Amino acid sequence: MAHVDNVRRHFAAVRTSTYLNTGTFGALPDVAMERMQQVVEIQFREGRLNGYFSQLAGVRDQVREQIAYLLHAPVSSIALTDSTTNGINIVVWGMLWHKGDEIVYTDIEHQGGMVPLFVQKQRQGVILKRVEVSRNPDETITRLRAALSPRTRLVVCSHISYETGQRLPVEQIAQVAHEAGALCLVDGAQGAGAEWFDVTASRVDFYSLPGQKWLCGPDGVGALYVHPDAMAHVELTYAGSASLRREHPHVQNGYLLPDESARRYEDTFVALTNWVGWLESLRFIRVQVGWDYAFSRIHGLSGTLLDQLLDVPGAEVVTPRDSRAGIVSFRLKDVPSERIVSDAHERGILIRSIPHRNLVRVSTGFYNAEDDISRLLNVIKRS
Structure with missing residues (x-):
């Protein structure tokens, strides 16, 4: 089993939705919930x-x-x-x-x-x-x-x-x-x-x-x-x-x-x-995931999303590739960001918008999978 699959077993939220909004709220691991x-x-x-x-x-x-x-x-x-x-x-x-x-x-x-x-x-x-x-x-x-x-x-x-x-x-x-x-x-x-x-x-x-x-x-x-x-x-x-x-x-x-x-x-x-x-x-x-793994995973997934957005017609990525961490923000020409977010939510994909800049904001966490990125891109391409 890949490490990310083992990590995901501890986060119910990422199994019940495509959880791409860590920049607002991170998913809570089961060990924290149980201890609380x-x-x-x-x-x-x-x-x-x-x-x-x-x-x-x-x-x-x-x-x-x-x-x-x-x-x-x-x-x-x-x-x-x-x-x-x-x-x-x-x-x-x-x-x-x-x-x-x-x-x-x-x-x-x-x-x-x-x-x-x-x-x-x-x-x-x-x-x-x-x-x-x-x-x-x-x-x-x-x-x-x-x-x-x-x-x-x-x-x-x-x-x-x-x-x-x-x-x-x-x-x-x-x-x-x-x-x-x-x-x-x-x-x-x-x-x-x-x-x-x-x-x-x-x-x-x-x-x-x-x-x-x-x-x-x-x-x-x-x-x-x-x-x-x-x-x-x-x-x-x-x-x-x-x-x-x-x-x-x-x-x-x-x-x-x-x-x-x-x-x-x-x-x-x-x-x-x-x-x-x-x-x-x-x-x-720190112990089960490993900070090094978490950071490299976050950075890698944001890079994957950024690269694939560059191939989407009408997409403007505002996040600099060489100055980023886990957030990728973009806009689609002539498409309100709130509509993209709404369409994604209807399909169980959790992201957010920055309305005053007409931006869609995606936050890739260490518990996300490559399939999460693919599902989001399918929604974006239909918008």
Whole structure:
């Protein structure tokens, strides 16, 4: 049995549909579902008092270790969040802004990454500068350099565009930001779990990611990487018992001792069920699937789809072949993207559209088969 066939046995969703929308929600493996059910059953029978918080703390520690391994980061630099946007808000609200300070961001950012910036503009008088991303990485860097000034405090960019699937030159962006005296915050929603990314080597200051997409976790889980040197620039905003040093948990007379690690940015202990589920998914991918296999599979399938779309009359592929991971976006001449998505859904093929750009977006996961690509192409050719 091929490895992909063995992997697919653990994902019911990919057997009941042609599951090509991992960029929105990854399929949940059976081991995660079973462990989550066990935890809920125990809570139902025994309540949530006996060892709940110690178990939750232990599970969260293990999740941090898994994310640190994935990102080639020290565990002390990982804070747990509930979403990519939560992590972005931690950084943006934690920085001390003055009127006239600048944030530079790209024109391909998701709303979840842009809205926190817009709030700073409205409330703090921060100036926002938008840089247009080119298919040519050198041109993007040139435009970024032109947008930077001595007032620039933060550069925000996506690892991979949720719209086009283009991988941005994140490493160069971080370098240019630092040369200008700014910090670099990366939205990793479509990158984490889709390709290897070394946050330490890239020298990014912040990297925020979700658990429910390429990392196949449940809703409400995520993580934020904070470079050790960048912690001095991000104060606590939302804070609680989870933010404190474990050896000095008590708060008296208005003073507190935040944890020395990035764990200081965690404000609460919640949702053992979700953290247990994500931990099982991360373990499954790392041990049963293998990250190297997962990344090569994702990249290979997206390349197969891209190549075959080039032979479809009227198809315009906007995802650069040499700057991609798992997302392939395209449009068909004179055909609304919503119609293609609707036709696919009627045949059990799950994809999505980017309506404002009339794009069809396909996300190839490590659990997809070549037959999935063939079924989708049959629908596209009939559209």
